[in-house]
Amino acid sequence: xxxxxxxxxxxxxxxxxxxxxxxxxxxxxxxxxxxxxxxxxxxxxxxxxxxxxxxxxxxxxxxxxxxxxxxxxxxxxxxxxxxxxxxxxxxxxxxxxxxxxxxxxxxxxxxxxxxxxxxxxxxxxxxxxxxxxxxxxxxxxxxxxxxxxxxxxxxxxxxxxxxxxxxxxxxxxxxxxxxxxxxxxxxxxxxxxxxxxxxxxxxxxxxxxxxxx
Ligand code: DC
Numbered sequence: 321x322x323x324x325x326x327x328x329x330x331x332x333x334x335x336x337x338x339x340x341x342x343x344x345x346x347x348x349x350x351x352x353x354x355x356x357x358x359x360x361x362x363x364x365x366x367x368x369x370x371x372x373x374x375x376x377x378x379x380x381x382x383x384x385x386x387x388x389x390x391x392x393x394x395x396x397x398x399x400x401x402x403x404x405x406x407x408x409x410x411x412x413x414x415x416x417x418x419x420x421x422x423x424x425x426x427x428x429x430x431x432x433x434x435x436x437x438x439x440x441x442x443x444x445x446x447x448x449x450x451x452x453x454x455x456x457x458x459x460x461x462x463x464x465x466x467x468x469x470x471x472x473x474x475x476x477x478x479x480x481x482x483x484x485x486x487x488x489x490x491x492x493x494x495x496x497x498x499x500x501x502x503x504x505x506x507x508x509x510x511x512x513x514x515x516x517x518x519x520x521x522x523x524x525x526x527x528x529x530x531x532x533x
């Protein structure tokens with residue numbers, strides 16, 4: 321069976337993956353899935369139900385009953401969901417439940433998928449893998465501005481501490497940790513604006529898809 325065309329984008333929080341993924345999806349006419357939203361949706365449902373995000377059995381149940389409406393909610397990027405999603409994402413049963421869904425997503429039309437383990441675990445054979453990162457201070461600054469823009473009052477130092485803690489959790493969990501696949505192309509977005517990130521990515525993708533062209 322022919323493998324679907326997948327552009328896998330991984331990297332830490334607030335590195336610019338989401339913006340890049342949406343632009344690449346529009347450019348190539350591919351569906352886009354921000355896989356972080358799946359973990360966020362599981363976290364949101366647990367919080368709404370008054371359950372403990374570290375209750376693995378409850379988290380698995382929520383992951384298995386997720387519906388598109390759950391990850392299309394507007395309230396998935398709040399600080400409480402940031403924290404709970406990071407806990408939920410460390411639960412192997414949740415990762416297993418979401419893995420099958422992620423693997424089926426590109427079947428019909430291919431996809432651009434962004435997350436932490438797309439190029440390592442979900443699609444280790446993806447033809448294009450990007451690892452998008454930036455200096456922690458640059459990521460904290462972006463996240464800070466994004467939260468401010470949405471009227472959420474936070475201090476920059478608190479955002480920085482939170483980003484560092486989430487990096488640590490993402491990188492050290494035993495299942496699906498954040499790591500660069502050996503064949504992923506690295507893009508450091510520190511000091512780049514979204515247009516520069518997009519054109520850098522396009523150049524690298526073209527080189528990967530048609531190395532001889
Ligand atoms: O990218 P994000 O901040 O929306 O991700 C939310 C949480 O889910 C974060 O703690 C990392 C985790 N995550 C993951 O473990 N695997 C993915 N493929 C995507 C996100």
